[in-house]
Amino acid sequence: MTPSRTSLPARAGAVLAVGALTATLGTAAASPASAAPRTTWADADTAAIHPGVQMYTEGGQCTGNFVFTDAEGSTYVGYAAHCAGTGEATDTDGCEAGSLPLGTRVDFVEGGSLLGAGTRVGGGTLVYSSWLAMEATGETEADTCAYNDFALVEVDAADAADVNPSVPFHGGPVGLATDGADAGSTVYSFGNSSLRAGIELLSPKVGLTLGQGGNGWTHSVYTLTPGVPGDSGSGFLDAQGRALGTLSTLALAPLPASNGVGDLSRELAYAQQHSGIAGLALVPGTEPFRGMLG
Structure with a gap:
């Protein structure tokens, strides 16, 4: 596997991992249980920050997956933990890989490509990393270490x-x-790699699942177009429009050009247990699910 931030080289081997990291963990303060969750959002047509937004962490570019909130009404955008990785592109075991610390600043960017840096549309702070959480808790379960690749900004x-x-x-x-x-079912995604030279028509993707692995922690998928470095962290929807997972790895073998997608329900459950963020939850979209109908 090899992390797919664009600043990291694609790793040779069976799978390209989209990142790697480890550092000292600082847990986010728990939110007051009595606070009201956020219920109002910017218009979908004009919002600058949304699933699919480019996220830059000390020069490395990834793609945001979904929006989350907590009991206090704070707002989070998810991406892959390896997007804040400090190790080699081949470092994919989150229980051993190196990471930037919590508190690291992240920029939200629109239109970043090889042709230009794009426009900064907002900022945020890394407040949860599954890799740091697993290190802090002494996680040893092999599938969890291998596939739990999720972070919150x-x-x-x-x-x-x-x-x-x-x-x-x-x-x-x-x-x-x-x-x-299920294997053979349809999935949808929106990758926003800077390698696509800002051509938005290449961002929407549709594909098929090839089945689950890692005792349910990961899904192998084929999409048109395939995920590329910089798409790391992007979200996947299932055929019903439910949030299924996050892009973690780009596979070279045994299924060339397939993608490894971490199971979001497991990643989110781990975050709810170890992040210290009270009331952490996925936020449904304000727009109806359309799939590839646009």
Whole structure:
């Protein structure tokens, strides 16, 4: 596996991992249980921060997956833990890989490509990393270490009004997929790698699942177009428009050009247990799920 931040080289081997990291863990403060969750969002057509937004962490570019909130009404955008990785592109075991610490700043960017840096549309702070959480808790379960690749960036309060939780083009998510996806079923995604030279028509993707692995922790998928470095962290919807997972790896073998997608229901459950963020939950999109109908 090899992390797919664009600043990291694609790793040779069976699978390209989309990142790697480890550092000292600082847990986010728990939110007051009495606080009201956020219920209003920017218009989907004009929101600057949304699923599929480009996220830059100390020069490395990834793609945001879904929007989350907590009991206090704070807003988070998810991406892959390896997007804040400090190790080699071949470092994919989250229980051993190196990471930037919590508190690291992350920029939300629109239009970043090889032709230019794009426009910064907001900022946030890394407040949860599955890799750091697993290191802090002494996680040893092999599948969890291998496939739990999820992180949360808290959107700055000044930028929270510019957030919408809808997935561009496809719409949704309509909820969280908690029972995986059957082999052969349809999946949808929106990758926003800077390697696509800003051509948005290449971002919406549709594909098929090839089955689950890692005792339910990961899904192998084929999409048109395949995921590329910089798409790491992007979200996948199942055939019903539910949030299924997050892009973690780019496979070279045994299924060339397939993608490894971490199971979001498991990753989110781990975060709810170990992040210290009270009331952490996925936010459904304000736009109806349309799939590839656009």
